Amino acid sequence: MTARPANRVRIVGGAHRGRVVRFPDAPGLRPTPDRVRETLFNWLGQDLTGRRCLDLYAGSGALSLEAVSRGAALAVAVERNAALVAALRDNAARIGAAALEARVDDARRFVAAEIRSFDVVFLDPPFDDDPWDWLLPSCAGRLAPEGRIYAEAPRWIDPSPGLATLRRARAGQVHYHLFCAEALPA
Numbered sequence: 095m096t097a098r099p100a101n102r103v104r105i106v107g108g109a110h111r112g113r114v115v116r117f118p119d120a121p122g123l124r125p126t127p128d129r130v131r132e133t134l135f136n137w138l139g140q141d142l143t144g145r146r147c148l149d150l151y152a153g154s155g156a157l158s159l160e161a162v163s164r165g166a167a168l169a170v171a172v173e174r175n176a177a178l179v180a181a182l183r184d185n186a187a188r189i190g191a192a193a194l195e196a197r198v199d200d201a202r203r204f205v206a207a208e209i210r211s212f213d214v215v216f217l218d219p220p221f222d223d224d225p226w227d228w229l230l231p232s233c234a235g236r237l238a239p240e241g242r243i244y245a246e247a248p249r250w251i252d253p254s255p256g257l258a259t260l261r262r263a264r265a266g267q268v269h270y271h272l273f274c275a276e277a278l279p280a
Contacts, residue, residue, distance in 0.1 A: 150219075
């Protein structure tokens with residue numbers, strides 16, 4: 095029996111555009127499709143130079159690697175599957191993505207203990223989970239001024255108190271959203 099080739103995604107923009115990264119199979123893994131990543135980074139303005147990103151359900155690491163490719167100063171990728179984190183570290187080393195910090199951890203535990211703030215938070219939890227009641231408020235507390243939260247879900251999700259929806263779209267079964275801190279009344 096021959097081994098099945100590793101899963102692959104292509105980095106769609108930035109310094110590492112066109113590079114292919116490979117990762118092992120994992121239950122429930124759904125890398126963000128190229129088309130959706132292109133739209134997301136159009137929403138974010140393409141250039142993430144100097145920005146700090148957090149990817150709480152990193153999976154393949156595609157969103158973190160895209161952020162680093164587009165100039166992010168830091169991309170913290172959190173994933174509970176150690177094999178996926180090992181592959182992400184290997185991919186980052188292979189393409190020279192020194193700004194990537196990959197961690198094996200549970201998303202809820204990590205965000206509860208984290209004290210840094212982030213300019214962009216990527217949220218793509220398994221579609222079988224429904225963590226939005228705690229996840230959005232917890233991540234809103236980690237946003238830097240002018241920060242953004244990107245969220246993928248199997249349905250439309252509403253922003254938690256203190257957040258506002260900037261953009262949202264749908265591609266097949268994926269509903270994706272861009273949230274920001276709600277402006278305080280003057």
